[in-house]
Amino acid sequence: MVAVNRIYIAQLAGLPVFGPDGEPVGKARDVVISLRIDRQPPRVLGMVVELVTRRRIFVPMLRVTSIEPNAVTLATGSVNLRPFHQRVNEVLVIGELLDARITVDDGATAVVVDAAMELTRTRDWRMVRVAGRERTGRFSLKGPVQVWRWEDVTGLSVNEIAGQPQGAQQLVAVFEGMRAADVAHALHELPPKRRHEVADALDDERLADVVEELSEEDQKGILSHLDEERAADILEAMNPDDAADLLSELAEGTKDRLLELMEPEESEPVRRLLKYSFDTAGGLMTPEPIILTPDATIAEALARVRNPDLTPALASMVFVCRSPSATPTGRYLGCVHIQRLLREPPFDLVAGVLDTDLTYLSPNASLSDVTRYFATYNLVCAPVLDEAEHLLGAVTVDDVLDHLLPDNWRETGLSHA
Structure with a gap:
């Protein structure tokens, strides 16, 4: 028996989906209906369930045994793993x-x-x-x-x-609280018209986070839909390395116009990154790692590391340089690993705990060189320096993986292997 007889679909979104023995299957993301020619109530065909791998599959309603206020239960834990594809006359509620x-x-x-x-x-x-x-x-x-x-x-x-x-x-309210990568995956499944309407409704910061997680084609589609003023605002809100990657895929005229529309302090680091090939350390790096001067304390370093906007990889290492502390910095002095920061007294100076022996990358180091660097030193973040030993930025392991994986990896989801 189904526990609730009338179900409001927006309340269903995000509910966990379980098999008959309580084994987790995924989360309910949408409901598929088949519209009729007349005005009679349409039949509900099934649910779109997002697996833990972010793949979205179709589960027929006949497989649903109960819908509770806090969970959906299926008749079997074995489901068809083929990705969901919407058919003609089907509508996502x-x-x-x-x-x-x-x-x-x-x-x-x-x-x-x-x-x-x-x-x-x-x-x-x-x-x-x-x-x-x-x-x-x-x-x-x-x-x-x-x-x-x-x-x-x-x-x-x-x-x-x-x-x-x-x-x-x-729809934006349904996306509230979802990770940017999950929203990006949901947008990819929508028709282009609906995708553009969602982009129009999202604020700049949220849209920038989502665009960073989209495939290259979806990124260009949304950027071309936006007027150039807003497109420039979105690029400003993106991480400089992601903005540079996206701009490098656009026509030269479009790229130049968008760079001109960006605020100079926002476009300048992006322009620097565009000078490097996408498959080099310079093209992979972010120009905004954690940088401190040698008179900063351990407590200050830990406060910077706790910034929730930083990725775990970028938060794993603090770089210490002479002024100026914006890239390209003054002379690079060394780095401090987060484990070392956690072991030291909070009022000691970072200058006293520097790792000065760690090899750095040049901006022209190839993708294979960067990959071997991470494998050799068991790190997830690495400094990039010029010949005069000025810090230009940092490469993180997620940037490397993004370029090593197939072009369509964001669309295919994670493997079940």
Whole structure:
């Protein structure tokens, strides 16, 4: 028996999915419906479940034995692992139906904020209710959420959903709390129109984080959709090395215009990175590692390491240089590993615990040289210096892996091996 008879789909998103013996399968991400020509409630075909590998698969509703407020249980833990591919006349409720504009039989217009499915006597699930807020103008909504029968609204055919301008506030709310990489994977599965609408709704910082996790083609698609002013703002909010990678794939004219639109202090490190080939240490590095002067204390170094915006690899090492401390720095003095920082008294100076023997990389070191460097020294972060021993940046192991993996690795997800 199914524990709950009427299920609102937006509440389903993100629920853990388990097999019959409690073994974890993944998370519910969406529901697939098959739209009809008439206005009768459409049949619910199944759920899109995201496995721990980030691969999204289709699970038929016949495999679902219970839907609780805090979990979904399947009849079997064995599922078809083929990636989900949307077919003609299929609609994703969360990905495409939310934020759609509808007209109620009384003439009122509204925006969909949720939809509900129910189990029928024939054991089929049907999408029977639409929840929405009435529109009072082109952009404004007012009043409480209202619920209508599916057959009492229009505007939800495949062609109408694909053709109408659509907001993305409800879908963005579903993405709230998800990692940027997971949002990027979800965007890749959406039709281009919907992907662009979500990009328009996200703030610059969040969109920049998501764009960094997209495939090259999806990155270029979103950037070309945005007006050039906002595209430049997104590039400013991205990590300089990611922004440089993206710009290097654009036509020269487009790249130059976007660099001109960026603030000079934001574009300058990106321009420096663009001078190097993408498969060298200079092309792989970030120009913004943790850099301190020799009179900084251990406590100051640990405070910098605790910055939640840093990746674990970048937080594993602090670089100590003479002023200026922005890259390219003054003379490089050495580095301090995070394990050493944790063992030392907080008010000691970083100058007293430097690792001065660690070999550094030149900006022209090849990708294979960088890979061998990490394997040799068992590190996840490495300094990049010029001939005058000025720190130019740091290469992290995730940058290396990104270039060693196949071009489509972000789209194929993780292996089950």
